[in-house]
Amino acid sequence: MSKSTHSPEIARITKVLTRLEKQSELERSGKLKLLHDDMMLAITPDTGRFLNILISAMNCTKILEVGTSVGYSTLCMALAFKQIQLLQRDFSGNIITIEKSNSKIQQAMNNFNEAGVEKNIQIVEGDALNILKKLNEKLNSRLNNDHKLFDFVFLDADKENLKEYFDLALSLLKKGGIIMTDNILFPEDYKTAMSEYLEYVKVNSKVYSVTVPIGYGEEIIYKIKD
Numbered sequence: 001m002s003k004s005t006h007s008p009e010i011a012r013i014t015k016v017l018t019r020l021e022k023q024s025e026l027e028r029s030g031k032l033k034l035l036h037d038d039m040m041l042a043i044t045p046d047t048g049r050f051l052n053i054l055i056s057a058m059n060c061t062k063i064l065e066v067g068t069s070v071g072y073s074t075l076c077m078a079l080a081f082k083q084i085q086l087l088q089r090d091f092s093g094n095i096i097t098i099e100k101s102n103s104k105i106q107q108a109m110n111n112f113n114e115a116g117v118e119k120n121i122q123i124v125e126g127d128a129l130n131i132l133k134k135l136n137e138k139l140n141s142r143l144n145n146d147h148k149l150f151d152f153v154f155l156d157a158d159k160e161n162l163k164e165y166f167d168l169a170l171s172l173l174k175k176g177g178i179i180m181t182d183n184i185l186f187p188e189d190y191k192t193a194m195s196e197y198l199e200y201v202k203v204n205s206k207v208y209s210v211t212v213p214i215g216y217g218e219e220i221i222y223k224i225k226d
């Protein structure tokens with residue numbers, strides 16, 4: 001995510017992304033040894049760019065992320081908001097991102113402040129399943145709830161509850177929106193969970209999807225009907 005730009009706002013986000021990419025590379029290569037719970041476990045830089053392009057091309061204004069970690073993927077999406085703003089001055093976007101680890105939330109907040117995008121991002125602390133259920137209850141309790149729906153959902157937390165996350169995310173997603181799911185192809189440990197997930201998604205008539213072999217493998221799930 002290192003393309004040069006004349007926008008100081010974009011340069012500010014890119015600087016943080018570059019630092020996080022270096023940290024992530026040390027983690028991946030094993031040069032930086034951390035306990036699993038302290039690892040960033042971020043998407044790869046090419047996946048970040050893919051995510052950024054999708055958000056920009058779709059002109060997304062409302063995004064939901066499950067699994068913030070220290071905010072690398074969130075920043076790739078927030079960068080898209082600033083890029084859209086260069087074309088549409090009055091554009092504004094918002095990301096709700098869910099994370100259970102308080103120490104990662106503290107790091108994410110520092111990263112968002114340093115990048116100058118804290119106003120566009122709301123971090124919700126807690127268990128993703130509970131929070132997604134609450135978001136659904138909130139949506140269902142409103143009569144005119146169209147404006148509450150998300151354009152894009154990124155699923156990147158635990159894999160145990162992935163099918164439930166998908167169902168809950170799908171009802172929060174507007175028609176024409178996308179649910180992107182990470183780790184479809186790697187690591188190998190997720191192979192069984194992910195093939196069960198794909199079977200589950202493929203039989204749902206409200207969506208169709210494709211696996212994109214970038215980074216750890218991304219499922220791009222397109223909602224075609226309510």
Ligand SMILES: C[S@@+](CC[C@H](N)C(=O)[O-])C[C@H]1O[C@@H](n2cnc3c(N)ncnc32)[C@H](O)[C@@H]1O
Pocket residue numbers: 040041042043066067068069070071072073074098099100101104126127128129156157158
């Ligand atoms: C793979 S990392 C997310 C990486 C991030 N999306 C990125 O690319 O920069 C997964 C994160 O999900 C969080 N997580 C795992 N299970 C969760 C749950 N049930 N509820 C909320 N967060 C969870 C973990 O603490 C971890 O920080």
